[in-house]
Amino acid sequence: MALQFEIMPVTPFRQNCCLIWDDENKEAVLTDVGGDTAHVLQAVAERGLHLKEIWLTHGHLDHAGGVPELRKTQTVPVLGPHADDEYLLQSLPEVTASYAAYGFPVSPAFAPERWLHEGDRLSVGAYRFDVLHISGHTPGHVVFYCEQAELLVAGDVLFYESIGRTDFPRGNHADLISNIAAKLLVLPAHTRVIPGHGRMTTIGHEKQHNPFL
Numbered sequence: 001m002a003l004q005f006e007i008m009p010v011t012p013f014r015q016n017c018c019l020i021w022d023d024e025n026k027e028a029v030l031t032d033v034g035g036d037t038a039h040v041l042q043a044v045a046e047r048g049l050h051l052k053e054i055w056l057t058h059g060h061l062d063h064a065g066g067v068p069e070l071r072k073t074q075t076v077p078v079l080g081p082h083a084d085d086e087y088l089l090q091s092l093p094e095v096t097a098s099y100a101a102y103g104f105p106v107s108p109a110f111a112p113e114r115w116l117h118e119g120d121r122l123s124v125g126a127y128r129f130d131v132l133h134i135s136g137h138t139p140g141h142v143v144f145y146c147e148q149a150e151l152l153v154a155g156d157v158l159f160y161e162s163i164g165r166t167d168f169p170r171g172n173h174a175d176l177i178s179n180i181a182a183k184l185l186v187l188p189a190h191t192r193v194i195p196g197h198g199r200m201t202t203i204g205h206e207k208q209h210n211p212f213l
Contacts, residue, residue: 022125057155059088136176
């Protein structure tokens with residue numbers, strides 16, 4: 001038995017919501033529930049999983065906008081992102097209104113049950129995830145790294161041969177590059193990376209082929 005995951009692209013922006021579970025005890029978490037909550041929860045139910053928590057990498061609409069809808073039927077706590085992204089979660093009603101043409105429903109503002117910080121540790125069953133604070137795409141962006149499963153949930157920090165945008169308000173390109181170099185590229189080369197959008201990659205592949213790094 002092992003740690004399992006399923007990537008479920010959600011929202012018109014095809015953001016990678018991820019269902020992660022321990023096959024042994026069926027404990028599960030969802031990361032970045034940006035929308036399509038009925039589909040996401042159906043995946044949880046079909047596998048007979050016990051949903052423990054929701055983890056958020058950052059506060060952008062396509063990663064966090066589905067949380068208020070999910071909270072209508074689920075009482076699990078929401079963890080993350082870092083408190084520096086609070087302004088993004090509070091601005092969700094205005095942002096969703098401006099993106100209505102893309103098919104996003106209006107999302108109310110919300111706050112997580114717990115903000116996350118560098119060095120925090122989370123768990124899914126027997127598997128431990130380290131929280132790393134990787135500012136740059138947003139000031140409060142965090143990622144989740146499981147050494148046991150050789151897995152990194154990277155949000156919008158690191159993509160297949162690319163990196164996160166830094167042209168949004170409060171983005172910082174220099175911070176993003178330095179944080180990736182100091183905290184992610186030092187991970188084992190075979191570490192699998194689940195990005196916020198698109199195909200998976202590995203740390204080793206990005207060290208060799210990512211033109212931004």
